[in-house]
Amino acid sequence: MRASRLLSILTTLQAKGQVSAEALANECEVSVRTIYRDVDALSAAGIPIYSVQGSRGGYRLLDGYRVRLNGLSSREAEALFLAGLARQAADLGMGAVAASARAKLLAALPEAMRAGAMKARFHFDAPAWFAEPETLDHLPAIADAVWNQRPIHMRYQSRTTEKERRVEPLGIVLKGGAWYLVVQTHKEIRTFRVSRISQMAVLDERFEYPKNFDLEAYWVESIRRYEVDLHPNRADIRLSPWALDMMEELLPPFVRNGAVISEEADARGWRQVSVSVGSMAHAAMEILRFGKDAEVVGPPELRAEMASIVGTLAKVYDGECTPRQL
CATH class of the missing domain: 2.30.30 (SH3 type barrels.)
Structure with missing residues (x-):
């Protein structure tokens, strides 16, 4: 128990610099007198720990002194934040180093976790859906x-x-x-x-x-x-019950979170929604994702943009022209 406490004092001082005896006692859940004895034991063991007097005093390690209590090299410590993201660590040129850090962490885990319980229950997948891998030579x-x-x-x-x-x-x-x-x-x-x-x-x-x-x-x-810069305007649209349910899937979070939905619905359950939008062309493309379950109420220029796009599509699908002729 005491050995674990001594290691805790060392790692705390190494991470935080100067720490008071009271703070160390609270962290280790022992008395201040016990911390005094522990510090004396560390000093006697050759650890360059010294006290700073005064109301803002405490204990600290000699400047420049570092001890690798965990067996991690400096490069492995740098790669530790990517330990669960193997592909991203490789992108940064730290694949082997991150793998080494993971192996040392695995060795420090309890037997149940070393057997694969953590890996079996947690997996990190950072890339976006349907995204092609980027070229990251540099x-x-x-x-x-x-x-x-x-x-x-x-x-x-x-x-x-x-x-x-x-x-x-x-x-x-x-x-x-x-x-x-x-x-x-x-x-x-x-x-x-x-x-x-x-x-x-x-x-x-x-x-x-x-x-x-x-x-x-x-x-x-x-x-x-x-x-904010991408969505400087507002638009009023009417959405069907299906479209209201699909807002989470079809609208960006910023737009969705700022939407104002009317409390009153018409006989079919449609409601009017006020949302932030960008240019009229960009807004039209976003609203078209709802298909026939959305109607633009305003502004007039957005209704005109929607009418122009839908009219063009009607000509294409009626066989009057092809997209290449537009």
Whole structure:
């Protein structure tokens, strides 16, 4: 029991830096006096642990001292967050390292879990449905540049143009099976899709990582801003009972969560729904997914767009013309 407590004190100090005796006692569920004795035992065993006096004092390890209590190498520790995502670890060039980390974690598990119970009950499948694997030849080099704070010179192919850029890579995000690179340019922080980087070179220099940058916070805000910018307008549509049930399947979460559904239904059970939409052409394509179970009430320009598309489709299916003649 004491050996486990001593290891817990060591790992806590190694992870948090300076920790008070009271905090260690609470975490280990023992008295402060017991922590004093445990620290003395660690010191006697040659562990460079010392106390800092004062109201904000506590215990800490000598700066630079690290102990590998778990047998993981630094690279294995880096790969640990991908331990359940074998394909994604391979994409980053960390497949073998992640496999080694998984093996060491497996060895530390109780016998019941080592027998395969965890693997039999939990499986991670990150890619989106029906998505083709992306070309990710540059991802391992990009990951290395992110970790070592080295700038990248890259050629990037957007939907409309191809440009060369010098960027400072701040982080990598996996979203819906696609990898994204968050970078700092001389003007702003931007996001690029890794699969659209046609050429790249890691520069032999280092940049200073911005102290106040939070990758997760940036990503959450950028997604929110993207959804708002993509749907700046509102539309009123009437939906059948079937279409109302299918909103979860056919509308994006941002649109669905902001929908306002009328309480009153007509004799057939149809209700009027107000939703956020983008351009009239984009809105029409989304509403057409409901087929005959949706009717646009407004705005008038969206009704006109729907009428134009449906009229064209009617000509195609009546045999009056083919799509190539439109």
